[in-house]
Amino acid sequence: MASSIAFPFHFDGRGETAFATDADHVRDLIEQVLFTAPGERVNNPTFGCGLLQLPFQPNSDQLQQTTEFLVYGALSQILGNLIDVQAIVVDRQDSAFTVTVSYVIRRSGAAQLATFERTV
Secondary structure, three states: OOOEEOOOOOEOOOOOEOEEOHHHHHHHHHHHHHOOOOOOOOOOOOOOOOHHHHHHOOOOHHHHHHHHHHHHHHHHHHHOOOEEEEEEEEEEEOOEEEEEEEEEEOOOOOEEEEEEEEEO
């Protein structure tokens, strides 16, 4: 049952506000946490994890592990009531990076795997 407004906001084929299923809504929330920098939201300055700064740092195993830990912490803190994060894998090639998140939706118990890619 679609009960949440789709992200990013758009219209469906009937010209009405598009809605997302619960699983899609949770995936959209994860995407918002990943690609929002802390301090970007004035009324919620701790929201986000600053992942978009990753391409500007020197590539190393320590950076990858730190980023995975940072993403895990942000998702657990911000969306911990909705999901149980199982694993985070960050892969970076030059200015492009991929984040794969394995999680379980608490409400339904459904295991999910979502991959997010960005090129800067």
